[in-house]
Amino acid sequence: DAGVTQSPTHLIKTRGQQVTLRCSPKSGHDTVSWYQQALGQGPQFIFQYYEEEERQRGNFPDRFSGHQFPNYSSELNVNALLLGDSALYLCASSLGPFILGANYGYTFGSGTRLTVV
């Protein structure tokens, strides 16, 4: 069963640097959503990609950007890293951008733990 795969699992970066996180969705899923989860907090929605376009976006600055490839995999890029960007970055895949009707939800990856020093 090909679940959601994220890489790398851990990353340490310096303030001001740039980082790219990667996500391969669950087999059969075509939509990827990215979330930021600070320690002890709930996941915060960053953006969602469907059909290789950013469809929805949360309250995150333009330093956060992404991409979706024809094979549905996705990247999250963060420029000019700040200490406050330290968090667990979760990728969630789904079939379609918004789920109603059928009883299934997002499938989350194990996340990338980003530490900015």
Added chain:
Amino acid sequence: GQQVMQIPQYQHVQEGEDFTTYCNSSTTLSNIQWYKQRPGGHPVFLIQLVKSGEVKKQKRLTFQFGEAKKNSSLHITATQTTDVGTYFCAGGTTSGTYKYIFGTGTRLKVLA
């Protein structure tokens, strides 16, 4: 902006006791999902509720969606140590854009 709050933030119960977490949205939701996140893990989907007043059960877990579709609850009967984790609700909203807003979470600790 839209917010989804959960109470309580933390709950410690003795094994065998019941547990309830409440989820409240500032706006009407299209649907609501519940997730469980074990310590050090990632959220795992539990269930989705779509209809006003809907009630669903999964073994010892009972989920409810309020009549106004602005609140929801998760009740666990006779907790077990395997229930430990943080429970999140995620409200689906179509206001402006389609997205899910996660609640603040309730961290459950079960004492054996």
